[in-house]
Amino acid sequence: MARPRQALLTRQRIIDAAAALIDAEGLDALSTRRLATELGVRGPSLYNHFANKDEILDAVADAITSKVDVSFFATHDWRDALRLWGRSYRQALVTHANIVPYLAQGPGRRPAALAMADAVYGGLVKAGWPPARATHIGALMRYFVAGSALGSFARGFVEDPQLYAAHYPHLSQAHRLAEHQQSVDEGAFALGLDALIAGLEQTYERVVGSLP
Amino acid sequence: MARPRQALLTRQRIIDAAAALIDAEGLDALSTRRLATELGVRGPSLYNHFANKDEILDAVADAITSKVDVSFFATHDWRDALRLWGRSYRQALVTHANIVPYLAQGPGRRPAALAMADAVYGGLVKAGWPPARATHIGALMRYFVAGSALGSFARGFVEDPQLYAAHYPHLSQAHRLAEHQQSVDEGAFALGLDALIAGLEQTYERVVGSLP
DNA sequence: GTCTATACCTGGATAGAC
DNA sequence: GTCTATCCAGGTATAGAC
CATH class of the missing domain: 1.10.10.60 (Homeodomain-like)
Known part of the structure; x- marks a missing residue:
């Protein structure tokens, strides 16, 4: 052969x-x-x-990022676009959680990542956000999504009640977290995404809404 | 010898x-x-x-986590406590950014991480948050902080204007990001932290404020 | 408690046959 | 385009001398 x-x-x-x-x-x-x-x-x-192993890893990272749907910024209000994009983004990373550390640290040379940043930034600016704010919003969304995909909060806990009850007074029920890992992570992400967008809405009204 | x-x-x-x-x-x-x-x-x-290398890594992770200041939950309003804790948490991780992937994925067995979770959860519950929400807030803050420490958003970009101008219409100024990396990351974190807390405040008023 | 010596494995990558 | 053969570097960990 x-x-x-x-x-x-x-x-x-x-x-x-x-x-x-x-x-x-x-x-x-x-x-x-x-x-x-x-x-x-x-x-x-x-x-x-x-050519080498890193090229393979970059290609994997690019393939994953390219699955993120950024089309919402062309069709929706910025608030809805942010929410829908955030969910799609998280979905793409969560299904490949192990590669998140590589993906999040990697260079801004991968086409899919650049296309995503371009769409988000362009959409926010078109909605009236000042360029500097648009950059910040793109970045902070990335932090939140990557962080949520990287470290499942609940995965860390162990299903042994004794381990917590003794030393950590408030965590006496922490062993239950291990059982509900997925729903805790999804609930926390949903709450955070809602809070972020609601908070940004206030900034938007202050910064953009007061213009002519 | x-x-x-x-x-x-x-x-x-x-x-x-x-x-x-x-x-x-x-x-x-x-x-x-x-x-x-x-x-x-x-x-x-x-x-x-x-005993082995992992024990060393765990000890390093624990040492870093133990530098995070959670005392605010005993002395401040939950909003201020969240903000001050978030900053302290980010500061601790940013100065050791390379270990964040290990730290964020690691198990919930490290004493410092458990002590931190205990203080945050306890403080939020004492402030009136329902236990499930308190868990979510602790988790989403962790996502945001870990994500911001993990992947500098701006670090990814390259200082070559040509690379972006041609294909990504909105990113024509992206090469400037590389110059201002630190301020972009800090600005994005600050904006996100403010938005998160403002958004949670709305939830708080709805969920807790309406009680007797 | 640190040393030397060593076992044993795995890694990325290249050269050259087919 | 895949193979075999090979190089070389590096990893964790143990045994036993001192």
Whole structure:
């Protein structure tokens, strides 16, 4: 099996397999050898499609970001657009939570991330937000979404009541958090998103609403 | 130099050196060999003080979290407490941004993290927030702070105007972001924190203010 | 309590055959 | 375009001398 008639690998197959591997076992599980094995191939073959491992990771990150829906800024009020975009953004990251640290720290060179920033910024400015504020809003939404995808709050807790009751008076029910992990995270995200938009609305009225 | 009269290492020295190394060169730079070298010692010596590498990382994470000031919940109005705690929390993480991915994903077994959660939850409940909401608020604040420390929004951009102007119509000034990275991040955090608290205030009036 | 020595594994990447 | 073979660096951790 030196050179198969039909290529065994494509960039897309590699990206998909890498994403699946990271989702299942974490960022550290992604090695070129391991990824190749998943694809029924040997390590070095990957280098026919990507120059190095970082290029693979960047491609995965870009694919995930490209799933975020930013179309709302063209069709909706900025408040609704922010809310709908925020949900779509979180959804995209939560389903690939293990890659969030890489994705959030990565450089602003990935096309999908730039397209997203462009749409958000453009939409906010068009709605009347001053450019500096629009930048801040794009950034703070990113903080909130990335943070919520990164660290499930509840995942941290352990299902052992004894561990908390003794030393942390207010956390006596904390072990229950482990049971309701997902609903706690979703509730916290929903509450935060509502609060953020309501708070920004006040700023908007003060800053933009007072103009002619 | 087999057995020195005075121990060369202490847990505290190891923790400090590990934090400094991570701050300077990132999480991946922390290996037992490298850390030992920084301490003027050989790799295996560390195992006299910690069972394994994860224990070292947990100790670093705990040390950082313990620097967060949660005393405000005992002395201030919940709004002010939230704001002051948020700033202190962000400050602690931003100065050790490289460890945020580990810290945010880690388990809820670290004493400092539990003490913090306990103080926040207790303070909010005492202020009249229903327990479920108090949990959500603690979580959403964590999302926002961790997200803001994790990924500097502006750091991602590159100081090359050409890169953006061509394809992203609204980002023509994006290269300027790289110059003002810190002020963008601080401005975005401040705006988001204000908006969050203002938004929560509305919820508070609706949920708590209407009670007897 | 730190050392040396070492076992053992995994990693990313390249060269050259087919 | 995938293979084999190989390099080299680095990782965690243990055993036993001093």
